[in-house]
Amino acid sequence: MPGDHRRIRGPEKSQSPILYAPPDQALKVYTGEYIPTRDPRRQQPVYVRAGHLSQATGSAYLESGDTKLVVSVQGPRQAKCGEPPIGLEGRLVCDFRRAPFSTPGPRRSPSNSNEKELSLALQEALVPAVQLQRYPRILLEVSLLVLQDGGSALGAGITAASVALADAGIEMFDLVAGCGLALPPGANSAWLLDPVLYEEQQAAIGLTVALMPASNPVSGLLGGGEGCDSDRWAEGIRLGMEGCQHLYPTMQKCLEGATRRRRSRNPSPSPSPEGGRAMPGGSAASHSAGKVIGQFRGTNASSPLLLTLAVSLFTNLTLRKGSQKISSFPPSFTYHCLILF
């Protein structure tokens, strides 16, 4: 109606929002059930970079599709006073956290979210790969922060955490690659590899598989949802293992790049095998203004008598000098006598 200023009217031309929805969701609205229209085996492109945090022993940044996360490794260190004691095999402690802006919607309180469960799952997946028996009484800390959750955050987190541990120089048996899977509801649905956030939320069953690619054992498995028979589970796990194997070349290239960068930063070769003593090296006896720095260097086999004589001579010299001229020297003069044997 012309001249109606009390109502807010929409645009003249309007279109159905279904046109702008992703194809999966659009199909659901029309048909009432969720039929994914993508290739179930496609994996998101993965970008990994290691060694970018200078203050951590090891670090990794991983992007898999929309999922972005950052992992840092602290340690090896001793357990502090308040913490439980560590035995002859070291301990690996993992911490899985989501940033408050990582998922759309209101912030979830820490008690509601499943961060504790995911931290334990991460630890369970990484422990078989780390040679903890070479680190007695040592604590290793892995902290993971999910910056954006675009689906299969735990799988991506496991991959990134093992890259960070390798970057930190922790001795490991093998790397660990992680992969997420989702099974949509419906009788004839197929397992989806590397689901996006929407697919994960709509799925009847979610599964994460962690695999050690070079030697092939599955090191971690976390799944939940309304059950189906064991054949379908086995099929899902097999698909997950294949997905993890595909991640291995990317992880290798990333670690190679990190090693190359580290070499170009510190071109010096590896340090001498036997630790030296903390004694300072020798410098020629010099007489600088107000200071007498003398050094005697003798072998262990030199006779004590000779040495005592030398010591007494030298000290008498300096001391006499000091005592005679003490009045003329300002009190800040000191005589350093460094005698090395």
Added chain:
Amino acid sequence: MAMAPPMRYCVPGERLCNLEEASPGSGTYTRHGYIFSSLSGCLVKTSDNGELPVVSVTRETESQMLPDVGTIVTCKVSSINSRFAKVHILYVGSTPLKNSFRGTIRKEDVRATEKDKVEIYKSFRPGDIVLAKVISLGDAQSNYLLTTAENELGVVVAHSESGGSSLLYPTKNCLFLSLGAEVFRWYPSAGVRCSVPGHTLKNSAK
């Protein structure tokens, strides 16, 4: 390490070679008759004449990060007790540690001779730098156990009791001799701390 051939980079878990072709070095582990890499770094193959070449994986940063039994460590005394001295281990060999470890030097591990007559108060003071050797990793509850009962071990740098900034240095008879502007005499080794007016002498932990 030959620089002419290109660097071969490895990741943990990569199979390097057979146990018959080479023997494993640092940074590797063996399984089922093969040598695998356990670090991400560069492959180094050293061939001794006559023996099997040794295959190891090296990284540019410190390779020796942990105090092992038998290594010489440099530590700083943090607190003393009548029975032991607590120290912070700062260096292992010549490589500095990022996180310092805690260690303990017990009364009976200070000297090799006359162990029962040792007095910790006269051997160590908080702030001294000590060279020690690791004898044990300790129990689950305790820290590394260290010993200074050898010729080359003991306190190497300390500050004098009289304050100021004069440092004490070890002398031939394992006594510290403070030479500020006022020292005129020193006492020969008696294993006892004597204080000359304004200065101190300290028995090194030997």
